[in-house]
Amino acid sequence: MANLYKYGFAELHVAFATEDGYETPISLPNGLSLTLDPEGSSQAVYGDDSKIAEINTNNGYTGSVNADVFPDDFLCEAQGWYKDSKGKYVEVADGKPRHFAMAYRIQGDEKNRRTWCYDCMLDRPSKTANGVQDNVEPDTDTLNLTVVPKYFPDIDKKVVSSWCYEGDQEYADFYKTVVLPAAETPTTPTE
Template sequence: MTFTDTGSTGATLGVAQDVAEGTTSWGIPKPIPGAVGFSTSPEGDTSEFYADNTKYFTYTTNNGYTGDLEMANIPDEILAEMLGMTIDSNGMLVESANDEPKYFALLFQVQGDQKNRRMVYYRCKASRPSEENSTNEASVNPSTDTLNLEMLPTEDKNKYVKGKLQLSESNQAVYNSFFDSVLLPNIA
């Protein structure tokens, strides 16, 4: 899935493809309108080792992030692709205990970011969205869908978690095509 700039936060999803072990690949990103909010928290620990009566070294693990993605509505086609659900011949979204969620890349841009950054989390996995329904009241209170996400390191040798691309004079073409495919780092 990919989120594109649709307001305060946009989003796009590129579902991971089955590829040879040790490599990473995604399908063509699909824009999803209606992003309301996105928050993340880092996952990992810092370990300290003491020797000679002092802190000898510190080791920090990067296990990615956890987060919440709030959407006005998550289209059934996206839920089916992301969570392994099925859409039957009547167009009904069917959830089964045998559904297997798929990994995907999450691409987005926050409108109003002064640095004009576009971002990608390379290996995300979503759990079923929470649902809240209520009766009509005197005023309209729109309900939203919230996905709990895990953003994990890629399984290849590089263990990429996320990337941020800021527009510059030297990367205009790459920046303009950011949402066309999942951009991997160009590291020599």
């Protein structure tokens, strides 16, 4: 049975891109939320005084990911910053951000869904801090995120993301390595 509703956001993982694939995924604890807004356009095509087609472009997503605190080592790796010989983290003005794949889980009423987004980059994080008043309200970290299509030559397609559900073939080992898209399943014509 298919999910009737979904909720929750957990199991955030990233795997930094290399020249020939991805590094081993790492877990980023305490993810709170993810927002991804579609990037692209839709254009109507007209002929004979009526709409005859719709052309759509999928340029991925822009959005944000929120957590209690993102680890400093992850931010340094993602932004091209470093930890110096005296143990300080150093924000480099001309740091070279790294591309990475991002995985996460969304819960459903019937089956949980795990997703990989294949080409992600982060903007520099905003920094906020609030004084303590009558109630302690923890501050959280929000990172602006861009997800763009990535070309996979073995299937000759640009892919933004892929996902599977609990019980599917790749679900159990989903975070051990980046689960790459495979070729389409051939369809059998109906008679």
